[in-house]
Amino acid sequence: xxxxxxxxxxxxxxxxxxxxxxxxxxxxxxxxxxxxxxxxxxxxxxxxxxxxxxxxxxxxxxxxxxxxxxxxxxxxxxxxxxxxxxxxxxxxxxxxxxxxxxxxxxxxxxxxxxxxxxxxxxxxxxxxxxxxxxxxxxxxxxxxxxxxxxxxxxxxxxxxxxxxxxxxxxxxxxxxxxxxxxxxxxxxxxxxxxxxxxxxxxxxxxxxxxxxxxxxxxxxxxxxxxxxxxxxxxxxxxxxxxxxxxxxxxxxxxxxxxxxxxxxxxxxxxxxxxxxxxxxxxxxxxxxxxxxxxxxxxxxxxxxxxxxxxxxxxxxxxxxxxxxxxxxxxxxxxxxxxxxxxxxxxxxxxxxxxxxxxxxxxxxxxxxxxxxxxxxxxxxxxxxxxxxxxxxxxxxxxxxxxxxxxxxxxxxxxx
Numbered sequence: 001x002x003x004x005x006x007x008x009x010x011x012x013x014x015x016x017x018x019x020x021x022x023x024x025x026x027x028x029x030x031x032x033x034x035x036x037x038x039x040x041x042x043x044x045x046x047x048x049x050x051x052x053x054x055x056x057x058x059x060x061x062x063x064x065x066x067x068x069x070x071x072x073x074x075x076x077x078x079x080x081x082x083x084x085x086x087x088x089x090x091x092x093x094x095x096x097x098x099x100x101x102x103x104x105x106x107x108x109x110x111x112x113x114x115x116x117x118x119x120x121x122x123x124x125x126x127x128x129x130x131x132x133x134x135x136x137x138x139x140x141x142x143x144x145x146x147x148x149x150x151x152x153x154x155x156x157x158x159x160x161x162x163x164x165x166x167x168x169x170x171x172x173x174x175x176x177x178x179x180x181x182x183x184x185x186x187x188x189x190x191x192x193x194x195x196x197x198x199x200x201x202x203x204x205x206x207x208x209x210x211x212x213x214x215x216x217x218x219x220x221x222x223x224x225x226x227x228x229x230x231x232x233x234x235x236x237x238x239x240x241x242x243x244x245x246x247x248x249x250x251x252x253x254x255x256x257x258x259x260x261x262x263x264x265x266x267x268x269x270x271x272x273x274x275x276x277x278x279x280x281x282x283x284x285x286x287x288x289x290x291x292x293x294x295x296x297x298x299x300x301x302x303x304x305x306x307x308x309x310x311x312x313x314x315x316x317x318x319x320x321x322x323x324x325x326x327x328x329x330x331x332x333x334x335x336x337x338x339x340x341x342x343x344x345x346x347x348x349x350x351x352x353x354x355x356x357x358x359x360x361x362x363x364x365x366x367x368x369x370x371x372x373x374x375x376x377x378x379x380x381x382x383x384x385x386x387x388x389x390x391x392x393x394x395x396x397x398x399x400x401x402x403x404x405x406x407x408x409x410x411x412x413x414x415x
Contacts, residue, residue: 036093038066054212056094097140147271193246197243200235206274243255280379372394
């Protein structure tokens with residue numbers, strides 16, 4: 001019997017529920033008296049945002065708003081927000097918005113605390129100590145950044161996005177209010193929810209390390225473990241059962257609630273287990289095609305599952321059960337195949353392209369994509385099946401051509 005190993009890194013406070021955004025001021029007040037709110041232009045104009053600002057001010061907290069965050073988080077956003085935070089004298093940071101807003105808040109809190117440039121912290125465990133108190137309020141059901149130890153930014157000197165991973169980046173408090181997702185348009189609902197399901201699947205199927213007392217100190221993302229498995233399976237149940245309904249009808253508030261809960265639980269799963277090949281490939285693909293992160297990882301997920309099934313078939317059979325696939329009489333290989341089909345069909349049903357070619361990747365960029373994906377070491381090392389140039393080429397080529405069958409044992413397994 002495999003010994004139980006589990007690890008979890010969480011916000012000090014995590015609250016979920018409709019209307020919980022009204023709790024913001026009482027969480028922020030003990031942490032500081034000068035709050036920089038980091039958001040984007042769209043949400044800064046929302047009535048709900050204005051109400052939260054008023055509540056903070058009535059609690060005696062001075063507020064300044066940085067509202068120029070943009071999707072995929074270019075470094076210029078962080079620099080501008082940092083300058084504003086310095087001028088204001090912020091002593092607490094509040095991120096409100098989608099994943100880019102929350103990651104911008106993390107980076108601004110980091111740089112206000114420790115100085116330097118974002119590049120000083122690329123990789124794992126480079127943040128030297130605690131950052132300014134951070135409160136995060138997501139407005140999409142997707143990235144899970146409100147509960148994770150990572151921020152991802154676009155580096156102007158590199159062609160791909162770069163991750164900064166440290167337990168010090170975890171929010172002090174995360175407030176998840178599904179009412180804030182009610183106005184999320186169908187396209188954003190789809191790519192955000194697909195991102196969340198990919199987080200959960202990759203966390204559940206990632207490499208299981210032989211853990212010792214140093215594992216949690218040597219890896220921010222420790223691999224598959226008993227805690228992350230529970231979060232991941234419940235996230236798969238919730239997201240697979242609600243994504244299409246929320247996409248079809250944004251006023252289905254029950255679906256919105258379940259989708260956001262699933263996204264948060266997916267964040268709790270991958271925040272310790274990590275993600276793998278689908279995310280590694282998306283970084284260069286996203287940079288080349290200028291498409292949303294969630295779309296890229298979702299395109300890759302069925303192909304990655306097919307590629308990895310020889311190393312995670314039992315887990316994929318469990319995914320079929322979690323997704324409610326009718327599998328009576330199926331053996332484990334058949335259930336794993338059914339799970340892969342179910343993921344592909346769900347993503348297609350919410351408008352996710354089926355191939356990297358459909359996403360806009362040029363065939364002449366496949367070799368560069370392979371090389372750049374292998375450079376995402378923190379992701380590649382988590383994949384349950386080892387990756388090298390030959391196997392990554394096999395994976396990327398199949399995803400470009402839409403040929404999952406090419407991944408079914410036609411190339412010699414890596415040792």
